[in-house]
Amino acid sequence: MTQPSWSTETTQRIAQAIRTHRGARSAQWLSDMTEKVGYRVARSRISDLETGRRNRIDVTELIVIAAALNVAPVLLIYPDIPAGSVEVLPGLEGTSWGALKWFEGVYASPLHSREDSADFELENNRNQHLADLRTEEDLFGAWSEEVLEFDRTVNEYNRQKEDPSFTSNPVLERLVDQASKALRDTRTQLEDHRKRMLERGHQPLGREGLEDTYGFLDTPEEEEKWR
Missing domain, CATH: 1.10.260.40 (lambda repressor-like DNA-binding domains)
Structure with missing residues (x-):
């Protein structure tokens, strides 16, 4: 065309x-x-x-x-994502999905296949970095949800304890323990993932973009461990 x-x-x-x-x-x-x-x-x-x-x-x-x-x-x-074909550039037919990946920065160029590219190693590294950032975002999301669940469970436990007739609530105590363990596990996964990113030379999400609940990340002590 x-x-x-x-x-x-x-x-x-x-x-x-x-x-x-x-x-x-x-x-x-x-x-x-x-x-x-x-x-x-x-x-x-x-x-x-x-x-x-x-x-x-x-x-x-x-x-x-x-x-x-x-x-x-x-x-x-590219309205036909994912399966539709599209003329990405004049004379260059491709899939809408491939065009989307080019827009996302996963592919450096639509002009050649990744395997034929002289920049294949660079592209592969870029793909890994993008995947790392997505995983990091997922872990942040999981952490945020678990913080809310932990707070809700602890608040309910404390509310019940204020009742003079309260003795114990094994079910709620078990839920508090489970919520606490989930928080610790996700925190460990998040810290380990960010450490692996830095070891690969991939910059994690910026500290300035993190909420107060992530204050344990990128402390001087943690950064020292990664050097």
Whole structure:
């Protein structure tokens, strides 16, 4: 496909995805929603895009329209994720899934397979770093949930202890122990995972982005252990 044709078809694909996600709601509704996001895209520009009178879309428009539709921008660019095929670049056919991975930074380039790439080692290292960050986020999520469960269980136990008639509650005491063990186990997993990341030369999530509940991470004592 020629460059102009590829550009036009890409824009038409995005326009069709916008129409699909907009559904029965009007172009004016979508324009009003983009204003709520903070950057109005005029109704006429949306209509011209959807009817084909416009064959270009600004990146800023794509971002705010996606936000207004409550959909990831990449799903407007590659609406057939995961199985659909797409012309990623002029003359270069690929899968929507592969195009998504390129957008995510998992692949350095869509122009070649990873195995044929001279930068394969670099790409593989980047993939591992991304996987490490996802695992770290999952562990942070698990830790946060377990902190809440531990606090809830302990608070309930303390509330019952305030009752003058309270003697013991073996079931609740066991739940407190279980919640405490879950916290310790997840903390150990999180600390060990971040240590392995540093050993591989992968930077964990920044300390400034961590909540107070993660204050045990990246202390001078911990950093000294990793040096």
